[in-house]
């Protein structure tokens with residue numbers, strides 16, 4: 001096989017974007033996955049490119065919210081009881097990160113990546129010829145209670161300080177944006193700096209096709225076969241071994257399966273999430289994704305139908321699906337929007353790869369020369385894939401990175 005400069009393991013939106021950015025800089029790259037590009041977590045998300053995001057999702061606040069979750073009445077979260085002892089240390093760390101000062105620190109650390117999210121997607125979308133999937137219509141968050149809307153005050157204040165456009169609307173104001181929504185909420189915020197995709201899978205595949213057009217190799221292979229071969233990294237593929245001086249682990253929730261072999265243990269957990277498509281009733285439609293904040297789900301218009309995505313489920317990554325949240329939230333979703341029949345027989349299940357501080361790991365693997373990490377993008381992997389791709393490519397190529405990568409380093413743990 002010809003010379004290879006870098007192996008990128010994992011062809012989700014993160015790995016595919018990294019491979020494409022490296023190929024654009026003239027490197028010979030092999031992108032390796034056991035499946036086709038974009039077919040796992042990067043397929044099933046709500047498709048929102050959250051250029052507006054400032055604060056991470058907090059741990060549930062107040063006794064009544066905790067009780068609803070504990071009693072499995074919550075729509076926004078679910079858990080497997082047998083898994084709680086294993087996830088408890090992570091949940092405690094996550095809770096301590098939910099203090100407002102820490103959420104504000106997240107905003108500062110992550111702003112350079114979020115600010116580049118939409119422009120970097122637009123650049124790749126343009127060269128991949130995928131413009132038909134991009135909607136630049138923002139997204140809408142609706143709030144059913146005064147209290148939950150009041151909780152957004154710090155975020156709105158920070159947005160105003162940073163000049164990030166957002167518009168507070170009442171139900172009548174929302175009618176102009178989304179006439180199909182019933183006024184079952186009291187407040188709404190329209191964030192115009194977000195974009196959305198009508199088919200996230202097709203967009204990752206378009207980026208992979210663009211990578212292949214730049215002479216990138218898309219190979220099938222098991223990332224767990226990664227090992228050192230002298231000064232090189234080697235991966236086994238059905239076409240034979242491929243060696244390169246640099247290897248990037250971008251395996252999303254599966255990254256720890258490979259890291260362990262190199263003695264690296266990073267505290268990654270997963271927030272599992274479900275989706276199911278529904279047909280609209282009559283000719284009702286949506287022009288953008290809508291988040292029903294108090295109930296904790298998103299309804300996003302997709303080519304396959306209206307995609308309802310759930311909040312977090314705390315359970316082992318590979319445990320059987322338990323889509324109880326979808327059943328719990330469906331009556332509220334039907335009250336907000338005229339949903340018809342489901343499209344598929346069973347819901348889709350995916351796993352958001354999350355660190356307790358909600359930041360991804362992007363940068364060199366400690367103590368492993370030539371090994372790079374890009375995973376743990378939590379609720380924002382689709383959003384941040386192309387910006388991450390650019391940052392990793394700049395770091396590997398020894399160019400000046402477009403932002404300071406320090407907050408994302410693995411050795412912060």
Ligand SMILES: Cc1cc2nc3c(=O)[nH]c(=O)nc-3n(C[C@H](O)[C@H](O)[C@H](O)COP(=O)(O)OP(=O)(O)OC[C@H]3O[C@@H](n4cnc5c(N)ncnc54)[C@H](O)[C@@H]3O)c2cc1C
Nearest residue numbers: 012013014034041042045046048223252273380381382383
């Ligand atoms: C319900 C839900 C809604 C979401 N909504 C949004 C949203 O609106 N906006 C947003 O920005 N983010 C959203 N997310 C998060 C986003 O989808 C993820 O952060 C993102 O897809 C992670 O991308 P990734 O490339 O890191 O991982 P993945 O897409 O999971 O890619 C990892 C790849 O590694 C491969 N792999 C794993 N193990 C091996 C192995 N041993 N050998 C070879 N290959 C292997 C897999 O096949 C896969 O292709 C949502 C997530 C969920 C679950």
